Amino acid sequence: MFTLMALFPWVTQAFAQAEWRCVATRDGIRVYAKTVPDSRIKAMKAECTLDAGSEQVISLLLDVKAAERWVCHTKSCRLVKRISDTELFYHTEVSLPWPLDNRDFVTHLKVVRHENDHLITIEAPAVPGILPPRNGIVRISSSINRWQIRPLPNGKVWVEYMLQVDPGGHIPAHIVNMFASRAPIETFQNMRKILAERKRAAY
Numbered sequence: 001m002f003t004l005m006a007l008f009p010w011v012t013q014a015f016a017q018a019e020w021r022c023v024a025t026r027d028g029i030r031v032y033a034k035t036v037p038d039s040r041i042k043a044m045k046a047e048c049t050l051d052a053g054s055e056q057v058i059s060l061l062l063d064v065k066a067a068e069r070w071v072c073h074t075k076s077c078r079l080v081k082r083i084s085d086t087e088l089f090y091h092t093e094v095s096l097p098w099p100l101d102n103r104d105f106v107t108h109l110k111v112v113r114h115e116n117d118h119l120i121t122i123e124a125p126a127v128p129g130i131l132p133p134r135n136g137i138v139r140i141s142s143s144i145n146r147w148q149i150r151p152l153p154n155g156k157v158w159v160e161y162m163l164q165v166d167p168g169g170h171i172p173a174h175i176v177n178m179f180a181s182r183a184p185i186e187t188f189q190n191m192r193k194i195l196a197e198r199k200r201a202a203y
Helices: 056-061 174-202
Strands: 020-026 029-035 040-049 074-084 085-093 102-113 120-123 137-139 143-149 156-166
Touching: 020 174, 029 056, 029 174, 056 102, 056 120, 056 143, 056 156, 056 174
Parallel strands: 102 137
Antiparallel strands: 020 029, 029 040, 040 156, 074 085, 085 102, 102 120, 120 143, 143 156
16 A cells, blocks of 8 residues: 555566665664666565564555555545455545646555465556546556555564555656655554554553
8 A cells, every 4th residue: 555656657567677776774664666678667675674573564555545654645534345354446636736736556466374474465557447537547457566564573564565556647756765765664654653552452
């Protein structure tokens, strides 16, 4: 559900064709990028350790409305259709600075628990055909978004997010650079705060 990051104009190509390079680090959050053949755009991923259990992280990712509080620059986020306790569709609009048009997309989120392994994968691609486009907003119709969550022995979890997407339209280089360096870190920082709030409220 790193929905803001779906605005980064990283192309939809395989992650395995180049080496990841760390481009930003803060508060234990590391952001990586890798070159993509025949493109000036890069793929990206971010990772960190969170002071929460796997189920708490999954619960937050499934809480669609809560994304407005922690996913950087998310203007609105609403449930479109719930398939089950571990699968749903939701719509997001992300704010971009003037004169750029906002972007929106419909995400198909599904939690996958791997047998014989504590690793949990959350697939969250943008998908077409669920809602009609809106005037004045650029629709992102496809992406590859993936979370991976692995429990650690100290009661915390390691979390990694990877993304490939074409946001459509034209986004100037300085906007790309701002998102690439700031959005993943700010989003994970906000995520930590929300998880801490929920942890305190549970006691």
